[in-house]
Amino acid sequence: MYQSSTLLRMLKWLAVIAAMCFALFPIFWMVSTSFKPIQEWSTYPPVWIPRQPTLENYLALLNPAALAGSHSIDYKVAETAWRPLLNSLIISTSATFFSVCFGTLAAYGVSRYKSGGESYPMFVLTVRMFPPIAVAVPMLVMYSFLHLTGTYVGLVLAYTAFTLPLSIWMIRSFIDEIPREIEEAAVVYGLSSIRAFWRVTFPLIRGALVATALFIYILNWSEFLFALSLTNGALTTVTVQVSNYFSASSGQLYGPQAALGTLSTIPVIFFGYLIQRHLVRGLTFGAIKR
Amino acid sequence: MATKLVLRGIRKEFGSTVAVDDLTLSVEEGEFLSLLGPSGCGKSTTLAIIAGFEAPTRGDVIVDGRRINDVPAQERGIGLVFQDYAIFTRMSVFENLSFGLRVRGLGRVAIEERVGRVASLLHLTEALQRPSVSLNMSELQRVALGRVLVLEPPLLLLDEPLSNLDAAIRLTLRTELRRLQQELRQTVVYVTHDQIEAMSMSDRIAVMDAGRILQIGSPMEIFDCPQSRFVATFIGDPPINILPASLTTVGGHVVVRHGGLAVAFNGAQAQAALTGQVEMAFRPTDVVVRRDSSSRAAFEMVVDLVEPLGSETVVHLRAMDTAIRAVVPPAFAPRVGERVGVSIPAERVHLIDAASGIVVR
Amino acid sequence: MKATVAANSTRNVEAQAEGIRPTLVQHIPFAVWLIVPAEIVLLSVVVFPTLMSLWLSLTSWTPTSGVNWWQAEFQWLANYVQLLFGDERFRAALLRTLLIVVVGVAAEISIGLSLALLFFDDFPWKKIAISAIILPMMIVPVDAANAFFMLFRDVGPVNQLVRILVGHPVRFAWLSDSNLAIVPILLVEIWQWTPLMFLMLLTGLMALPQNQLRAAVALGASRWQLFRRIILPLIAPVVVLSLVIRSVEIFKIFDPVYILTRGGPGTSTETLSMWMYDNGFVYFRIAYVAAAGFLVLLVVLAYVLLILRPLSRRTAAER
Numbered sequence: 029m030y031q032s033s034t035l036l037r038m039l040k041w042l043a044v045i046a047a048m049c050f051a052l053f054p055i056f057w058m059v060s061t062s063f064k065p066i067q068e069w070s071t072y073p074p075v076w077i078p079r080q081p082t083l084e085n086y087l088a089l090l091n092p093a094a095l096a097g098s099h100s101i102d103y104k105v106a107e108t109a110w111r112p113l114l115n116s117l118i119i120s121t122s123a124t125f126f127s128v129c130f131g132t133l134a135a136y137g138v139s140r141y142k143s144g145g146e147s148y149p150m151f152v153l154t155v156r157m158f159p160p161i162a163v164a165v166p167m168l169v170m171y172s173f174l175h176l177t178g179t180y181v182g183l184v185l186a187y188t189a190f191t192l193p194l195s196i197w198m199i200r201s202f203i204d205e206i207p208r209e210i211e212e213a214a215v216v217y218g219l220s221s222i223r224a225f226w227r228v229t230f231p232l233i234r235g236a237l238v239a240t241a242l243f244i245y246i247l248n249w250s251e252f253l254f255a256l257s258l259t260n261g262a263l264t265t266v267t268v269q270v271s272n273y274f275s276a277s278s279g280q281l282y283g284p285q286a287a288l289g290t291l292s293t294i295p296v297i298f299f300g301y302l303i304q305r306h307l308v309r310g311l312t313f314g315a316i317k318r
Numbered sequence: 319m320a321t322k323l324v325l326r327g328i329r330k331e332f333g334s335t336v337a338v339d340d341l342t343l344s345v346e347e348g349e350f351l352s353l354l355g356p357s358g359c360g361k362s363t364t365l366a367i368i369a370g371f372e373a374p375t376r377g378d379v380i381v382d383g384r385r386i387n388d389v390p391a392q393e394r395g396i397g398l399v400f401q402d403y404a405i406f407t408r409m410s411v412f413e414n415l416s417f418g419l420r421v422r423g424l425g426r427v428a429i430e431e432r433v434g435r436v437a438s439l440l441h442l443t444e445a446l447q448r449p450s451v452s453l454n455m456s457e458l459q460r461v462a463l464g465r466v467l468v469l470e471p472p473l474l475l476l477d478e479p480l481s482n483l484d485a486a487i488r489l490t491l492r493t494e495l496r497r498l499q500q501e502l503r504q505t506v507v508y509v510t511h512d513q514i515e516a517m518s519m520s521d522r523i524a525v526m527d528a529g530r531i532l533q534i535g536s537p538m539e540i541f542d543c544p545q546s547r548f549v550a551t552f553i554g555d556p557p558i559n560i561l562p563a564s565l566t567t568v569g570g571h572v573v574v575r576h577g578g579l580a581v582a583f584n585g586a587q588a589q590a591a592l593t594g595q596v597e598m599a600f601r602p603t604d605v606v607v608r609r610d611s612s613s614r615a616a617f618e619m620v621v622d623l624v625e626p627l628g629s630e631t632v633v634h635l636r637a638m639d640t641a642i643r644a645v646v647p648p649a650f651a652p653r654v655g656e657r658v659g660v661s662i663p664a665e666r667v668h669l670i671d672a673a674s675g676i677v678v679r
Numbered sequence: 680m681k682a683t684v685a686a687n688s689t690r691n692v693e694a695q696a697e698g699i700r701p702t703l704v705q706h707i708p709f710a711v712w713l714i715v716p717a718e719i720v721l722l723s724v725v726v727f728p729t730l731m732s733l734w735l736s737l738t739s740w741t742p743t744s745g746v747n748w749w750q751a752e753f754q755w756l757a758n759y760v761q762l763l764f765g766d767e768r769f770r771a772a773l774l775r776t777l778l779i780v781v782v783g784v785a786a787e788i789s790i791g792l793s794l795a796l797l798f799f800d801d802f803p804w805k806k807i808a809i810s811a812i813i814l815p816m817m818i819v820p821v822d823a824a825n826a827f828f829m830l831f832r833d834v835g836p837v838n839q840l841v842r843i844l845v846g847h848p849v850r851f852a853w854l855s856d857s858n859l860a861i862v863p864i865l866l867v868e869i870w871q872w873t874p875l876m877f878l879m880l881l882t883g884l885m886a887l888p889q890n891q892l893r894a895a896v897a898l899g900a901s902r903w904q905l906f907r908r909i910i911l912p913l914i915a916p917v918v919v920l921s922l923v924i925r926s927v928e929i930f931k932i933f934d935p936v937y938i939l940t941r942g943g944p945g946t947s948t949e950t951l952s953m954w955m956y957d958n959g960f961v962y963f964r965i966a967y968v969a970a971a972g973f974l975v976l977l978v979v980l981a982y983v984l985l986i987l988r989p990l991s992r993r994t995a996a997e998r
Contacts, residue, residue, distance in 0.1 A: 029371065029800070029896055031390050040797055047794055048811045054870065055814060057836065058826040072834040130716040137713030144714050152717075155725050157979045159931040161952045162972025163725060165959040166732035169748055189724035192717050221709060250819040252934045253952075257960055267821040271938055282829060289822035300817035301810070308878050315920055316882050369897055391896050398897040404890035408912040418898035421908075465898065 058293075061286035062086070069282045085283035089291070109288050112269035116292075119180060119265065120248035123187035128241045130188070131195025136225055138196065139203040140211070149200070152193045153313065160190060164257045171258060178262025186254045191244045194310060198243065201314025202236040203229065239306040242299040249296060266292045320382075322347045322505040323368070323473055328377035330363055330529075337363040339529040341377070345473075348503040350496070352516040355526035356552070361509045364526075365475050368507065370394050382472055397466030397474040401482060403458045405450045405465075411437075412446040414461050418469045436464045440498075455487055456494075463498070474499075476508045480515060492519060513553050517541070525549050547597070547675040550668060556602045556632050559642040562672065563598040574598050574669065577640040579617045581664050583679075595672035604666035605644035607633065607652070608659040616659030621652045635660060736970035741963050751966070758970035768946055769971065772954040779865060779950065780929045786869045787925055788918065791876030796906070798877075799884055809881075813874040823871050824938035828854070831863040831939075857947035860940050864948055867935040872928070876921055883917030884910070923986050927979060951975060 032040070061069070065082045068075040089109040134152075137143030144151075167186065168177065176182035206229050214224035255265040264272070270288050273281040300307065308316050323345040330338040338360040345351045353361040366372040368379060370391030378385050386394055406414050415436060419429045437443045440460040445453070453461065459479060466474060479495070480488045496519045499506050510516050516523045517537045524534045525548070533545045544550035550558050561576040571582045576598060608616060622641070623634035626648060633644045633652050644660070652658060669679040731748070736758055740751030762769050794812065798805060815823065830837050831853040838850050853859050887910065895909045933952035936942060942949035942957065949957075951971075959968040 029391070029892065030902055031373070040802075043793075043797055044808050048808060050870070051812050051815050051874065054823065054826040054830060055818065057830055058822065061829055070832075070834055073839050074834055074836050076836065126720070130720060134714040134717040137710050141708075141710030141713070143710040144718075148714070152721070154976075154980065155721065157927055157983060158972070158976040159933070159952045159955065161931075161933060161955045161959070162732070162968070162975055163728055165955065165965055165968045165972065166728035166735060167724065168960070169735075169742070169965060170728055170731065172742075173748075185720065185724050189720050192720060196717065246817070250821070252821045252937075253956075256937075257956065267819060270819075270821050270825060285825055286829070289819070289825055293817075293819050293822050296819055297814065297817045304810075304813070307813075307816075308875075308882050311875055312879060312920065312924055316879055316917065369893075371893060371896075392899050392901060394897075395899065396897065398894065400890040400894060402888075402890055404888065404894040406891055406895070406909065407888075417895065417900075417908075421895075421898065421900045421904045465894075469898070 058286045058289050061282055062290045064283055064286075066283060085287035086291075088281075088284045089288055109266070109269060109291070112264045112266045113292075115180075115263060116249060116266040119183045119187060120245055122180070123184045123191065123248050124241050124245045126184065126188040127191040127195045127244050128199075128237060131192055131199050131240070132237060134192075134196045135199035135203055136229075139200045140208060140221075140225075149197065152196055155190065155193045156313075160253050161257070164254060168258060178259045180263070182258055183254060183263065183265075186258060187248045187251060190254075191247055194247070194313065195240060195244055197313035198240050198306075198310050199233070199237065201309060202233045202240075206232050236306070239303040240310070242303045243306065243310040246296050246299055249292070320347045321345070322349070322382065323507065324378070324380040325364070325368070326378040326380065328364065328367060328374045328379070330360075330367060330372060331375045336529055338367070338374070341529070341531055343524060343531060343534070345505060345507060347505055350499055350506045350508065350519060350521045352508045352510055352520040352523045353526055354510055354513060354516040354523050354552070356511055359526045360529040361511075361526050362477060365398075365477055365507065365509050368473070369396055369398050369475055395469060395471055397469065397471035399459075399462045399466060399474070399476045399479050401478040403462040403479070405453070405458055405461055407451055409450055410446070411442060411448050411450055411453070411457075411461055414450055415442070415446075415464050415468055417465060432468050433464075436468045439467075440464045455483055456491060459491055459495075463495075467502070467504075472505065474504050474506045476506060478510055481510070481512065495519065514555065517553070525552060527552075543677075544599075544668065545677050547599070547670050547677070550599050550670070550677065554601055556643045556645065558599050558601050559605070560597050560599045560670070561640065561642070563596050563669075565596060574667070577638050579637075579640055579642075579660070579662070581662055581667050583664055596678070597670040597672050599668040599670055599677075600662050600666055602632065602643040602645045604662060605642065606661045606663065607635075607644050607646050607650070608661075610659055616661045618657055619660045621654050621656045621658060624652055624654060732969035732972055735966045736973050738966050740966045742965065743963060748965075758967050759974065762967070762971055762974060768949070769954060771946065772949045772951050775861075775949065776930060776932065776951045779861070779868070779932060780926050783865055783868050783872075783929045784922060784926045786865075787873045787876040788922060790869070790873050791921075792880050792918070794873075794877045795880035795884055798881055813878055815871045816874040816878075818871065820871065820934045821938060824867050824935040827863050827867045827870070827935070828939055854940060855944050857944045860944060860948045863939055864932075864935050867939070868929060868932060872925060876925060879921045879924075880914065880917060883914045887913050919986065923983060927983065930979060 060077060062085050063081040063083070064075060064078040065080050065084060068078060068080070092108060134143065138149055142148075171177045171182050176185070211221070211224045211228050214228045215221060219227060250267065251265075252267040255263075255268045259268070266288065270285060270292065273285040273288070303310075321344050323343075325341055325343045328338055328341040329336065341360075341364060343351075353364060355361050363372060367374050370386075370389065374387065379387055381394070381396070406417065409417070412433060415433045416429045419432060424432075433446075434443070437446055440463065442457070442460055442464060445457060450458075450461065462479070476495075480491055483491065492515060498504075499519075508516070508519065517540075520537055522534060522536055523540050525532045525540060527548050533540060533549045535543075540549060541553055544553065547560065551560065561579070563574045563576045566573050566575065568582070573580050573582045574596065575581075581598065610616070617637065619635040619637040619640070619642075621633055622636045625632040625634075628648070630645050631648050631650065631652070633646055635642050635644055635658070642660075646652065668677050670676065671678050735748060735751065737753060737755060738748075738751035739754050739757070740746070740748050744751070746752075798809065818826075829835055832838075833850050833852050837853065841851065842849050851859060853863050891913070892905060892909060895905050900908065931952055932950050933956070936948055936950050936953045937956070940948045942953040955968050955971055958964045958971075
């Protein structure tokens, strides 16, 4: 709208490039560290680009046997990352499934029938408002009592509950965009309300539900606090595993830590860009749309 | 009378598409000029170039004799009224009207004096303290106009300001707008795709298509003497009749014929059209329709459809593969299926070169 | 209301068609059935523990006290009184958290808004630049914190860059200096979530009525006047919404603190969540933490309602 002088345009470009560097540098550092051999972890000045790039760190996570004899790091703590990866996969997938299923039903009720009353959505939202740690403490008491500590069921239940508000709000914002008249037309033709929803509205929001599921999946996969506090160390997820890489002889194992960080972030980035259009909607509870 | 605006050889490219192509135009002081054309013809781009929101790829924009290509939009001082009026929704009427003065840093007294003058001119004095979201269409239009008029702009650009409205209010606002323009002797460039708006309000019309101006002239010149098939068909309601025709020479006269419908010109008149395929074009209002179909000069046609419009009646006529429209007085009251005699005065018929679409006579 | 009735009647028709005798279950309206699964999960995992913690907060129970939690010794508001008037460490954690919220949100809003304004006009490679800038918000928070841990080690690249800037050898102990340790924590939070602020505000900017902006420019508004008088009032609701969402999120800050400093050195970076974690899972002062949780819930609820009420009323009025 305004014609910018050359100087102004240059400044603008500089600002954009600076922002990009600031955004990318820590990620670059993590990826770069994941390829550094142990000698380059703690030198000063630090090594920016690995001089002798190695896959040792990844092998240490996935197949330590391959490193036997060739390496001096003490990998005692580092049982392979397969188990935590699998745990995270199982827990995130099930919790996402329940969250989106229950969320869709509730969102449909809220959107079409005002289920639970005018203030129900706000009530649901309060779940996201206060620190999860404040609930985690009584939850641990309850879980110990029910023997749910460190079980899949326990974590899946917690993850489902804490992502439900987001599911409900996000899906509701999608359903609100579909005119209810088309469902009513189907009801006039003799379908029950739930079938009208299933046959008419559901196909229209299928893509949106996939986006919601990916969004919820990202949140579940990234969760740390419950995984840390409700498991007593009996069940390790990826996020907890990342903070476990210490060894008696070498201290913090930066290489494997960065390698697992890189590995665990890749699916999230992939899903994130897939649903880039919907990220804002999800993170603002459907309030800001595109 | 001084020349207010000159566009010289304007060309605007967006990537590989050409939105405006070699456009040259001048607008006199106090003149109301319409840019008329279908959507996508480049008229809005032309407006954006004058206002300074788009830079032309080539060509000069000259206001009051000064080339303003390099003057940024906010310093041009050209008044601009949008199709949706673009009233500042968070402000009152007074805040809207005074916006241009406030950003120029005028004192409170001067602002109130000038806003007051414009408000009384536009009958907005009572509404000054109202929030702009409470205004009706007529008030919105007047606020949009008043907002630019307080700045006494050398040039006022209006971008389809009537096309979002109902038919009834559109007529009223059209009259209001034209009266105000004449009262203030304000130079106006008006963009529209509605030929009736352009005809009824303008001093001159520039008909545009595909980024070019096809013809500039007074509304009656454009209506009576179109220079191309596009202008002929774009102007006029009901639309002009165009029929493919053949040429024959009969004893010093050129006869243009479509089926049984024949019009004779003297030789000199039609000479230019003697080569190539031609079309004959004539306005429905110029068709002479008689009850008496036996007259020697008349061509017999059958009434196909009758559309009474109150002040006039449109008749669709047919004979073999010839179909035309004619306008007759309501008193004529033709019936469907009735046989009538049709003739067209030669001086009202345009001949169009079929290949180029140019009117040759 | 109308919809509920309609739903009921269709249900009854269905029931009759399938030859099922009406039971109590069928008298519960269809609309309520839809939220039952979600409700069961929320009640069991959130509402029940919350009520339980309301009870616990009024007792002196700890897991080591040898009695079941429902038999705990009732002591009225003793925990709350202690928290509010007797616990310097809790008060410090609360103030520190509020400081992080204020600084973090202020930084995120100002950087996010400036960036969004930079991206308002089109320029080449804009889409790629946006993709790069929003990358941080997609990183797993724990990984982000670990990455910053590596950056801020005393042999990390941050010290190297500071040294180049300052021109003589410096080696800040970012993570073990009680005055500095808050900096990396704030930076992770700002680094990771400014992109979200940027995206929210950019979405808001793109939705602005273009012609109002053009009209202001044609009327002679400078860049600053356009921003101050037209853009800012129009995107104010988006800004307030972003502010509420982000401040509530930052208030919960835990992952970066746990990874970077565990609240240390000493208690110099202890936030509310960290304080609750330590007291609950390390010292097992369950009842005490429950009371703190309730205080926090009240504060957050009051804050959100206070800010969002006028906003939702205004947007409702504008519709």
